[in-house]
Amino acid sequence: MPTRRSLLKTAVFAPFLPFSSERFSTTKPNRLKPGDTVGLICPAAPAYSRETVQITIESLQALGFKTKLGTHFYDRYGYLAGHDADRAADLNAMFADSSVSMIMAMHGGWGCARILPLLDYELIRRNPKILIGYSDITALLLGIHAQTGLATMHGPVGAVTWNSFSVGWLREVLIDGRAVTFQNPEKKEDNLTQTKDRIFTLRSGQARGQLVGGNLTVLSHLLGSPYLPDWKGKILFVEDTHEDIYSVDRMLTHLKLAGVLEQLAGFVFGKCTSCEPGSGGYGSLTFDDVLTDQVVPLNVPAFAGAMIGHITDKFTVPIGINAEIDADKGTIRLLESAVL
Known part of the structure; x- marks a missing residue:
């Protein structure tokens, strides 16, 4: 298939x-x-x-x-x-x-x-x-x-x-229609510190804006069509699965070259499941390397690791609703209810 x-x-x-x-x-x-x-x-x-x-x-x-x-x-x-x-x-x-x-x-x-x-x-x-x-x-x-x-x-x-x-x-x-704060679970399990579902702060700070986003591959393939929102002042969240690191790098580069990333107020990368470096050729950048290269220079609050993606435990994140992210805490706080 x-x-x-x-x-x-x-x-x-x-x-x-x-x-x-x-x-x-x-x-x-x-x-x-x-x-x-x-x-x-x-x-x-x-x-x-x-x-x-x-x-x-x-x-x-x-x-x-x-x-x-x-x-x-x-x-x-x-x-x-x-x-x-x-x-x-x-x-x-x-x-x-x-x-x-x-x-x-x-x-x-x-x-x-x-x-x-x-x-x-x-x-x-x-x-x-x-x-x-x-x-x-x-x-x-x-x-x-x-x-x-x-x-x-x-x-x-x-x-x-x-x-x-x-x-x-x-x-x-x-x-319930609550203006919730999305925050990853804190579970040490049988460890001295948390080892799963950790937050990785890319750029410290807080930012407000409308939430937009979804699967990175699908979103990037919509560029140039009328089926994407205006990006000015938005908080972009993305996730993906089973993508090579170079592919994630390529798609983020595409968003950068299309002028999307420079308009954002904040950035959240959820989970990129099974996105491990390849073993061939001269080696590979890591997922962290790509985020450091592509997201940190945007100079907006940004973090990775949110419970958004192809995972068992996932948030329900509204698109088009005003929110505030705290990149140090790894939170997404809705500033209003997503439903009436």
Whole structure:
């Protein structure tokens, strides 16, 4: 099966639409309430396992919600969950369905960028609701935010581990509607000091701005399209998985050359899981080397290691919501609720 990296190289983006994110202020969706319906869709990779789908349904039911599957939920077209038009139709239908309060992607994978030109952004603006996911879903989170102003949620997809950490943050942000402070767990376990989920301060200080971000690979492949927000004064958070160090370096360089990094008020790199130096040739830079080269010279507060990414324990981070980061403490503090 093709890798995510090889698939992303084939992405073809649509022509510019006649409007951009600068027209819209942020619109917040309504918070989740007991008895609400969560619409499950597959906008990228197919739903390979019916057992995994059933676990997702039962987990959402355990939280007090009903579920509804998209019409084309179980479709498959190669490595995609059906044809582009059908995947887009499912997402449009979920926004149009007044009985659905939250739309959750079942999987990431690849394919969301392909349906961005097929979405009904006027429909979405008229029917704001929670859209949540991560990895390839970044394309939808950023594209819809850029084209409508809707605050979207970088958080669990259906096929995650529904543990107390991830569910707890989802509950606080989307159900309780709290202006939370995201901070990594402090666990020494059977060690003299903490060895896991540590924060690495790149540049000390505090910064305020709207949160934007997601998967670094997906985000960088959207550059040059109308599906990214304005970067001025924003706090950018990124994450990735199974990327060579040179690839991370290349994508951060791309953001730098495109003028993105120089506009930021702050920067957070979550987790880059399985992003280890290669062993061939003349050796490799390390992940720390790349962040030191690319991020430290920006001279804005920045840190790495936040619980954002392809990990079991993850935050639910809103896009388009004002926040303050403290690079010394490794915290992201929401300055407002992400939902109404």
